[in-house]
Amino acid sequence: MRKLKLFTLLAAMVCCALAVGCTETNAPVDEEPKSTTVEFAETTLTATSEGGSCAINYTITNGINGIDIVATTEAEWINNIAAQEGALKFDIEKNSENSERTAYITVKYPTVNDISITVTQAGYEGVT
Numbered sequence: 672m673r674k675l676k677l678f679t680l681l682a683a684m685v686c687c688a689l690a691v692g693c694t695e696t697n698a699p700v701d702e703e704p705k706s707t708t709v710e711f712a713e714t715t716l717t718a719t720s721e722g723g724s725c726a727i728n729y730t731i732t733n734g735i736n737g738i739d740i741v742a743t744t745e746a747e748w749i750n751n752i753a754a755q756e757g758a759l760k761f762d763i764e765k766n767s768e769n770s771e772r773t774a775y776i777t778v779k780y781p782t783v784n785d786i787s788i789t790v791t792q793a794g795y796e797g798v799t
Contacts, residue, residue, distance in 0.1 A: 705733040706733060706782075707731070707732065707733045707734055707735070707780070707781070707782050707783055708731070708732045708733070708783065709729060709730070709731050709732075709734075709740060709778065709780045709783050709786060710729060710730050710732070711727055711728070711729045711759070711778075711786065711788065712727055712728040712729065713727055714786065714787065714788050714789065715788070715789045715790075715791070716788065716789070716790050716791070717791050717792075717793070718763050718790065718791070718792040718793065719792070719793055720765065720766040720767075720792065720793045720794055720795045720796065721765055722748075722762070722763035722764050722765045722766065722792065723762070723763060724760065724761075724762050724763075725760070725761055725762070725763060725790075726758040726759065726760045726761075727758065727759045727788065728757055728758050728759075729754075729757060729758070729759055729778075730757060731780065734780070735781060738780070738781060739754045739780075740754045740759065740778050740779065740780050741754070741778070741779045741780070742754065742759055742761075742776050742777065742778045742779070742788075743776070743777055743779075744774055744775060744776045744777065744790075745774070745775075746772075746774030746775075746790070748763060748764040748766070748772070748774070748792070749761055749762070749763055749764075749774055749776065749790060750762045750763075750764065752776065759776070759778070759788070761776070763790070763792055765795075766792045766793065766794060766795055767795050768794055768795060769794045769795055769796075770794045771791055771792060771793050771794045772791070772792050772794075773789065773790065773791045773792075774789075774790050774792075775787050775788065775789055775790070776788040776790060
């Protein structure tokens with residue numbers, strides 16, 4: 672009889688331990704996930720006909736750790752596009768034509784809609 676009581680007590684303890692051990696401690700929280708945003712200080716830039724180095728500051732809110740923006744353009748006169756320390760940096764070649772020209776830099780970041788940066792460069796106003 673004593674063995675039966677001991678076995679019953681031991682079985683009850685194992686059941687209690689299993690019941691407590693299977694309880695979910697990290698219950699899901701009804702919290703809306705934070706959305707990621709990329710914001711630029713400006714999305715239009717006007718450059719002189721001389722060109723040169725340009726930079727536009729940006730911030731990423733709730734971003735993915737280790738991931739930065741990627742920027743591209745089809746304009747042959749905009750070069751060396753790079754995202755560095757919260758600034759989109761690029762070089763603009765000299766415009767030797769009399770007319771202004773416009774190009775677009777497309778900025779991509781995961782889970783964010785593409786952003787378009789408009790770059791307008793003045794035409795050359797030299798002596799003719």
